Amino acid sequence: MRHICDACDTIHYQNPKLIAGCIPTWESRILLCRRAIEPRRGYWTLPAGFMELGETISQAAAREAHEEANVDVAVGDIFTIFNLPHISQVYIFFLARMTSARYSAGLESLETRLFDEPDIPWDDLAFETVRRSLGYFLADRKTGNYALRVQDIDPDPRRVHER
Amino acid sequence: MRHICDACDTIHYQNPKLIAGCIPTWESRILLCRRAIEPRRGYWTLPAGFMELGETISQAAAREAHEEANVDVAVGDIFTIFNLPHISQVYIFFLARMTSARYSAGLESLETRLFDEPDIPWDDLAFETVRRSLGYFLADRKTGNYALRVQDIDPDPRRVHER
Numbered sequence: 001m002r003h004i005c006d007a008c009d010t011i012h013y014q015n016p017k018l019i020a021g022c023i024p025t026w027e028s029r030i031l032l033c034r035r036a037i038e039p040r041r042g043y044w045t046l047p048a049g050f051m052e053l054g055e056t057i058s059q060a061a062a063r064e065a066h067e068e069a070n071v072d073v074a075v076g077d078i079f080t081i082f083n084l085p086h087i088s089q090v091y092i093f094f095l096a097r098m099t100s101a102r103y104s105a106g107l108e109s110l111e112t113r114l115f116d117e118p119d120i121p122w123d124d125l126a127f128e129t130v131r132r133s134l135g136y137f138l139a140d141r142k143t144g145n146y147a148l149r150v151q152d153i154d155p156d157p158r159r160v161h162e163r
Numbered sequence: 164m165r166h167i168c169d170a171c172d173t174i175h176y177q178n179p180k181l182i183a184g185c186i187p188t189w190e191s192r193i194l195l196c197r198r199a200i201e202p203r204r205g206y207w208t209l210p211a212g213f214m215e216l217g218e219t220i221s222q223a224a225a226r227e228a229h230e231e232a233n234v235d236v237a238v239g240d241i242f243t244i245f246n247l248p249h250i251s252q253v254y255i256f257f258l259a260r261m262t263s264a265r266y267s268a269g270l271e272s273l274e275t276r277l278f279d280e281p282d283i284p285w286d287d288l289a290f291e292t293v294r295r296s297l298g299y300f301l302a303d304r305k306t307g308n309y310a311l312r313v314q315d316i317d318p319d320p321r322r323v324h325e326r
Contacts, residue, residue: 007169016214017178018253051179056246056315057253078244078313083219090181090220148311150241152219 016088020060021048021129022096023137024073024103029114030134031103033068035126036110043126046093046133047071061094069112071103080133083152093133095146128153179251183223184211184292185259186300187236187266192277193297194266196231198289199273206289209256209296210234224257232275234266243296246315256296258309291316 004010023046024031032044047068051060058075065073076095083090105112115121117138125131132151140146167173186209187194195207210231214223221238228236239258246253268275278284280301288294295314303309 013213014216015178015180016216016218018181050176051253053177053179053251054248055179056248057244058246059248078311081220081241083221085217085219085222088216090214148241 014088016090018051018057018060019048019089019091020051020057020064020094021046021091021133022061022065022073022075022094023079023133024065024069024071024096024098026098026101026114029116030120030137031065031069031071031098031112031114032121033105033109034111034113035108036105037108040126042110043124044121044130045126046130048091048093048129057092058094061092061096065096066106068106068109069103070106071112072099073097074099077146078148079146080129080136081148081150082129082132083150084129085152086155091129093129095137177251179253181214181220181223182211182252182254183214183220183227183257184209184254184296185224185228185236185238185257186242186296187228187232187234187259187261189261189264189277192279193283193300194228194232194234194261194275194277195284196268196272197274197276198271199268200271203289205273206287207284207293208289209293211254211256211292220255221257224255224259228259229269231269231272232266233269234275235262236260237262240309241311242309243292243299244311244313245292245295246313247292248315249318254292256292258300 034044035041047065049064062073062075065071073096079095080093103112136149197207198204210228212227225236225238228234236259242258243256266275299312
């Protein structure tokens with residue numbers, strides 16, 4: 001099934017979408033945003049969003065952090081990649097360092113806040129991609145050795161495929 | 164500028180496209196395909212193509228190898244990621260091991276061939292993404308330590324940005 005324009009016969013190909021995000025940190029704290037939009041309005045997330053035309057993945061991650069949290073970040077290495085084939089999405093999260101302590105809620109956020117590890121709202125996170133990225137980040141930070149994870153996320157949470 | 168259907172007002176969002184490929188190897192040799200289609204018809208490439216709905220990146224890479232070279236591969240780790248923002252594309256190449264020595268030209272290939280390192284047709288490669296992926300693969304193979312590269316490829320080849 002394809003979308004084809006009746007007027008000009010242009011085929012609008014549908015391809016998987018790439019979502020770019022980051023884990024913004026200021027000293028030992030992590031910046032999260034509480035979503036002002038559906039899905040998962042009111043839940044906490046890392047800044048992330050659809051990559052746009054003409055940008056690199058890391059530029060997209062920095063732009064989303066700026067849009068959702070009015071924060072400037074220096075984007076580092078890719079840290080997690082998640083396939084969500086049931087919704088044809090690929091998530092890519094980067095490590096990121098805030099370049100100043102200034103931040104505030106953007107239009108798509110109700111609230112933004114820096115969290116120390118014990119205060120992270122694990123039960124109120126918006127997405128599995130965010131939960132895993134935060135968990136791996138905190139685990140790796142203890143050793144200082146950040147390892148790329150590439151994983152598939154299945155709609156059935158009992159079926160987790162890791163590579 | 165967006166494509167909007169005059170009949171139903173559906174907005175057909177345009178997002179960057181993800182191209183998945185792999186470096187298929189059989190013992191010490193690398194499988195390349197000579198392109199039967201434009202762009203770069205007649206030049207050698209690694210099997211790669213647009214990711215489709217409902218698949219993971221590594222499934223897309225395996226499917227493309229099967230379509231272009233009738234070859235079965237066990238897909239390994241992600242090895243190179245290239246941003247091509249001027250054409251809104253992201254390339255992801257995986258390491259891959261052929262699971263049998265059987266291969267042949269698919270519909271989009273004129274020819275497929277296993278190359279030993281000294282025979283690789285460097286002057287007749289189709290794309291910069293392929294040239295770099297092969298170069299890094301051969302360099303890393305000497306040490307046995309395969310390191311992920313994430314790079315931007317600029318339309319002006321003198322301006323290469325590496326992260």
